[in-house]
Amino acid sequence: MDKLKQNMLLKNWTKTSTIKLVTFLSACLIIVMISLSINEKSLQDSEQNIKYYKAKVLEVMQDTTVVDHKTEGVRKGSETLRIVVTTGKYKGKEVTIENYLSALFNVYAKSGTKIIVRATMYKDGPNFSIYNYDRTPILYGVILLFIIFLCAIGGKKGFMSLLGLGLTLIAVVKVLLPLLIQGFPAITTSVILIAIIIIVCFILLDGINVKTTSAAIGTIAGVMISGLFAYFVGVLGHISGFQTEEAETLLLIAGNHGMKVKNLLVCGILISALGAVMDISISIASSIHEIHEMNKKLTVLELFHSGMNIGKDAMGTMTNTIILAFTGSSLNLLLMIYSYGIPYSQLINTDTIAIEIIKSIAGSIGIVLTVPIVAYVSSYIEKRFMK
Structure with a gap:
């Protein structure tokens, strides 16, 4: 039985x-x-002259930022950074860029900081500027942690x-x-x-x-x-x-x-x-x-x-x-x-x-x-x- x-x-x-x-x-x-x-590319109004790449700060050549106590200690000012692009067609390219910080745009970079750069395409080549921090490892890590907890407990x-x-x-x-x-x-x-x-x-x-x-x-x-x-x-x-x-x-x-x-x-x-x-x-x-x-x-x-x-x-x-x-x-x-x-x-x-x-x-x-x-x-x- x-x-x-x-x-x-x-x-x-x-x-x-x-x-x-x-x-x-x-x-x-x-x-x-x-x-x-579905032709997704035909539905997405992407800016063809702007691309985004991962990069890393090699050196902070100049830092004129100061702590603004009126905005809870947010740094304001500018930095001169030497960076290297780590992905895409410009991988390995080193460039010097200015990084302007304000209360609303505040990406304060140090040597070794991983960032995302915006490359605006012109006839004489790309112009790089900082877009944001590279949060990919953190976000993927959080997602992986969630998956581990869900599968381990559930x-x-x-x-x-x-x-x-x-x-x-x-x-x-x-x-x-x-x-x-x-x-x-x-x-x-x-x-x-x-x-x-x-x-x-x-x-x-x-x-x-x-x-x-x-x-x-x-x-x-x-x-x-x-x-x-x-x-x-x-x-x-x-x-x-x-x-x-x-x-x-x-x-x-x-x-x-x-x-x-x-x-x-x-x-x-x-x-x-x-x-x-x-x-x-x-x-x-x-x-x-x-x-x-x-x-x-x-x-x-x-x-x-x-x-x-x-x-x-x-x-x-x-x-x-x-x-x-x-x-x-x-x-x-x-x-x-x-x-x-x-x-x-x-x-x-x-x-x-x-x-x-x-x-x-x-x-x-x-x-x-x-x-x-x-x-x-x-x-x-x-x-x-x-x-």
Whole structure:
């Protein structure tokens, strides 16, 4: 009997692993095919006469910078640097450049500092200037640390969630952005891509079963609710993508490629709400599944009430998370507004503040309404298919 059970478990594990592998490869294939069908270079308005290279400071020939105590110790002034380009066609080339420091542009270099230089191309050759620090090693190190922690603590599921995250980021960069620039309907394109991402991520996480099915249905519903809410509130409040800080630049791009700017705000809210809604969906679906496994005599209504009780606990922290995330991202703006003493009637009607409020509330409403949706769908599916 034990051997039969072991064979069944092995068979199920093999089947689940096969499904995950097929799903991952299929998603990769679709992304590659779409990417190959899109001419990304024609969509990117790059400055052909400007290139960027890595470089290293060999010597600080002159340093006239001083510490400005009015700007919290930021150095201001200029440096004369001798640098060597370490990548690209000018690799090994040594040049002397002036580095001007201010409160806003402050790349203070020392001997051995790794930097990024901007090369502006002229007929008589390139003119080099400092662009920024070379943060590549630090950023790659942080990413690697995250991957190690996720896989070490999360194990197999951590690795699968990492694959799902990677596919999501690649899909956004290689599929969503090019399609939006080409003028595809912003909301429709985002909804379809998000639905596919949700299904793929849940399959990679735990295969195809009642938990992932319930969570996927709830997540799609919750994200759609967030998007619909943001859209209708935006229409009523006369808020759209045209009020964002990047609107002017996006309009120039839209004139060249046919991109639709109006609904980009809703697309951003859909993507922002995705992670939190996925989190609460799988938590409730997993909890109801475990409760049903422990007591299969419970009715759909009883399972639903259990799911709601669990969801209510998670709901408060999740809504706090998403609202505080948007608040934190706007901290500098809030400080600036507060320091100017802007009256409340003006503040609440400012485009930027209105957009942040809509983002926060839309995401939170998506989370709140996801709880009963997942609780009911999961309870019904558990009783219907897991008797």
